[in-house]
Amino acid sequence: MIDPNASVLLEVRGLTATVAGVEILKGIDLTVRAGEVHAIMGPNGSGKSTFARILAGHPAYEVKSGTVRFEDRDLFELAPEERARRGLFLGFQYPVEIPGVSNSAFLRLAYNTVLGARGRDELDPLEFDDLVREKMKLLDIDTSFLDRSVNDGFSGGEKKRNEILQMALLEPRVAILDETDSGLDIDALRVVANGVNHLLTPENACVLVTHYQRLLNYIVPDYVHVMEGGRIIMTGDKALALELEARGYDWVVEAHKGRDKAAA
Amino acid sequence: MTVTAIHPCVEALLQGSRGLPRMPLAWLNARRGAALERANALTVPTARDEEWRFTDITPLTRIVFRPAAAAPRLGMSDIAQYIAPEATAHLAFVDGVFVPELSANAGLPYGVVVTHLTAAFGTHAAVIEPHLARHAAFERDLFAALNTACLRDGAFIWIAKNQRCPTPVQLLFISTQQETAAHPRCLVVVESGADCTLIEDHVGVGDGAYFNNAVSEIVVGERARVQHVKLQREARSAFHIANSAVTLAKDATYTSNAVTFGARISRHNLAVVQQGEGATCRIDGLALISGRQLADTHTAIDHARPNGKSAQLHKCIVGDAAHAVFNGKVLVRAGAQLTDSAQQSRNLLLSPKAHVDTKPQLEIFADDVKCSHGATVGQLDTEHVFYLKSRGLSEERARSLLTYAFGAEVIDRIPVPSLVEHLERAVLEQTQARPQAGGEAS
């Protein structure tokens, strides 16, 4: 839902970044307003996941230049946990396994920390159990998740469902889902889409990083950006995603090169 | 280590080093000399040595073994049964001596050399020099030192860069004579990108108490692959000690299938050093022993560089009053991040007097690694036995079938179909022949 007067939640300007000395992002600009759904698409290695992880504050990347404002704050002044507490959520492409740590205890700690930072009352284990079961029912997620260790021994699909559950619990302002749809069967895909659609209100926004158009059949994006070589080289609407599905990425890349040449 | 009077057994074994022709290669004479020095200095290991804690080799030291006197007369018909039909090249050594008439190594593709060492010293000294007696350390191992001190001949396989040896190469070491000692030696150099399947086969003819003291060095170049099948089917009164030293370069792959059936006392030391990044090894072993046999396998996998993988499955089926020993060490050195290592030791005891000592061992000095090991000692699963009986099999038949299946898991992984068939038959015969005394009976 595009409303040009909606408040800007995330504003990225000229972002460049390196990992282990290699430049991955070469100048990204992106504005995300409340109520919007953005899809970032692009071939493998184009820098999509790096962009998502940098926004969440992953320590492996070094930001070289550019700015990111998250609501009224400089994002890079915030530690990863502060970003989370202020409502930035990253759904991981590969959620880590943490054996021995119970999923329900982890979810409750995260919930109390994040929502507590926003002035919400802490929930005790029983209260939290009620809440989480309600959410799980809504999202059609198996409650056996609660008795297991965090992502430990979860299948790929189960891990992604667990990410969506966390998103639903933590009620983020901006949710960034990093290839949450890849490798999912149709049921799991519906769970993910369902979770995102529940989250979307005029106050929140969502950035979907994805390789395939498939997820966009369930969540209609307001903007589709094509990323290549660490830059956003084309922006369009849902029609662009369909065209990418039909024609692949090469033509966009070629067109972009052509433009570059023309400019030069 | 204190220097004591040399053990008579070692002294006899060292007779093999006397009268060795001096080679025109100075480095070879020097290495033999250094090994001789160590063989003289090292004491015979006892149960007080951690590495020999469970393996008492006193029976070996009571016999005075001599080098085989005359070349024995064996014909092709005597050895044909041991040759795998898939192997287009094979070398035969009888009581430690290379026998050209019993060997076949003609018509190999370009870049594949299969010959004996004394021939290769003349043609491939530059390939041999950096490797021979460089990988199998004899500083602290008496038996490796003895083998090296007595080094006269042996097998040599060289696969040139990016070449493939399309069929397995079989090295057949046959022992025929009572109270003799042989020191088989192999050097296998597989250059980068090359590929080779090797069958190292130790066979006993007759039932003599001989001593077979083997050393193999296997060098696997970058992206190269070696599949190593080691069969130990020595005579039941024999002694077999083998050192296999394997060095892997970057992205190299090594697989080992070691099957132990024979010998009164046997010991196999398999050391794999993953010297290059991203190297992979898979090591599988099966010991199927009975009577008063002792089979000891010591493996050491050294993850020296990052991104290495190792997987190991070692199984023992122990009947009668036999004794199986397994010591599997996995070392992950500092900096060898992202190592992925899994090891399993599985042991099946079939009779009340059978016993097993197993010690998986992890030594880890890097934090971002995935390592696991497991060991079990037990009997056949009674649920499985019951299931088969409920399908009409007798208790005995059910047990022998399950025992066979336990061993077959390792044998099935051998990359030579005729050997799989042959060995599975041998396991089946062994498991049927023996009364099944274990389980709930005692």
Place this chain on the structure above:
Amino acid sequence: MSTVLEHLVNQPYKHGFVTEIEAETAPKGLSEDTIRLISAKKNEPEWLLEFRLKAYRHWLTMAEPAWPNVKYPKIDFQDIIYYSAPKPKKLNSMDEVDPELLRTFEKLGVPMNERAALAGVAVDVIFDSVSVATTYKQKLADVGIIFCSISEAVREHPELVRRYLGTVVPSGDNYYAALNSAVFTDGSFCFIPRGVKCPMELSTYFRINTQESGQFERTLIVAEEGASVSYLEGCTAPKFDTNQLHAAVVELVALDNARIKYSTVQNWYAGDERGKGGIYNFVTKRGLCKGVNSHISWTQVETGSAITWKYPSCVLLGENSVGEFYSVALTNHHQQADTGTKMVHIGRDTRSTIVSKGISAGSSNNSYRGLVKIGPKADRARNYSQCDSMLIGARCGANTFPYIQVQNATARVEHEATTSKIGEDQLFYFQSRGVSPEEAVSMIINGFCKDVFQQLPMEFAVEATKLLGLKLEGSVG
């Protein structure tokens, strides 16, 4: 390793102060005269002096064990004080305790005053070489339980001590056990008579105070037929630049249907971040499941000491007896630990469980060494072992050396070992859910150690959790 982790492991040792207290101290050095002096100071009977001298003479013939995976300079046994006792020696009531001593233990959180004591925990307090106080003695005596210092037991119940002392750990068992048998100064004794379930936790608190003294305590716990007891021990020492030797022996005897649960939270001074100073903790602990259906359970949380060398063991002699070992061993900086257990199955239908969790940080080295031995007569014996290691940072080491020896075809033994880590990715995952790295580390460590902490009595479990948190502060991130 990130700075958060680094910061998390580098918390100062809180028990490192020295108490200024008047002590009676024997001159340094070890000889038959030293042993006679100790024995005379304690007014011991002749048989005990003989026990000591026999052990000493045997010790002289022995060599220090070389097999543990630890490195330390040679110990000069003539440079150690073998007897140091605060004056006045023994007290009739708490009111006579030196106020300085009371304050010391107050500071350490050890209740010596019954009124202020933890509800339901009786405490014996050992300061350097001697027991200085035992609480709740009378209440225990009412149900027939003897809980006192071993010196007192030698005086008051010589026949009991003589019947059991050295029967589980013979005086010549190993180098440090022999040394202990020769020079032990004090320790705790408990005796739970037939059919009695001990109504409270029994606890001993050990404190080394003198710089040059060694601590050689000897603990003996006997549970008669059908008796049961839960026993806790805690230990601390001041910070000195030099190393102190602690060579204890603990013997447990469980008769038919008896049950002994022994828990340790070991927090001896571990040396500084460069590895200077700290306790050498060379301890022999062994339990004998002598009777049928007897049960001995060891739980240890080992966080202190420069070097730890101990293998609390169970000898499962009685049919159907059960041995358990639950351990968390944490090493940081330059600490070295070579610890584990021995489960020796002799009787039929004996069962044992081993759960070991090793955490290595800094430049430390942590080894699990265990033996599971199934003897020829131990029909249907069972063992299950789980040994997990966690590495924090790239300079530490974690080793697993399980020895499995099976001489019975009806036995079943299972051993599993895994490694895990607290890496950047795990911490980032927690952070991205709003959880600080400190909380994340504590949650991961607690999850890792859960199976062991569950075995500790409630108050100790809380203590242990806090202790691990403190020890690791600064090491993660």
